[in-house]
Amino acid sequence: MIPDTCSFCNGKLHEGKKEFVVKVKNEVVVIKDVPALVCDCCDEAYITPEISEKIDEIMEEFYAGKLLAKPLAAGEVALKA
Numbered sequence: 190m191i192p193d194t195c196s197f198c199n200g201k202l203h204e205g206k207k208e209f210v211v212k213v214k215n216e217v218v219v220i221k222d223v224p225a226l227v228c229d230c231c232d233e234a235y236i237t238p239e240i241s242e243k244i245d246e247i248m249e250e251f252y253a254g255k256l257l258a259k260p261l262a263a264g265e266v267a268l269k270a
Contacts (some may be wrong), residue, residue: 192235207234209239217263218251220244235239 193202205227209220223244225234237242250256 195228195231195233198228198231198235200212201227202228205234211247211248213251217261218248218258219261222245246258246270 194200195202203226205225205226206222209223211218215257223234223236224240225236227234247256251258
């Protein structure tokens with residue numbers, strides 16, 4: 190069950206859309222317009238199990254080379270402690 194308030198800052202959640210971003214080997218995959226409950230204060234996103242399953246399906250298609258994705262420029266830096 191998805192909560193009514195954010196577990197990080199206790200902000201109120203509202204329906205919205207976010208981007209799902211993941212690095213796969215040397216490529217960055219961005220899934221746009223993912224329905225989510227989004228915190229009004231810290232912007233944390235909560236997705237339902239059904240949406241998570243759809244993301245899994247998209248990623249399986251990506252791994253299989255079945256998706257035609259637009260190229261996306263991305264930079265990568267390391268955090269030096």
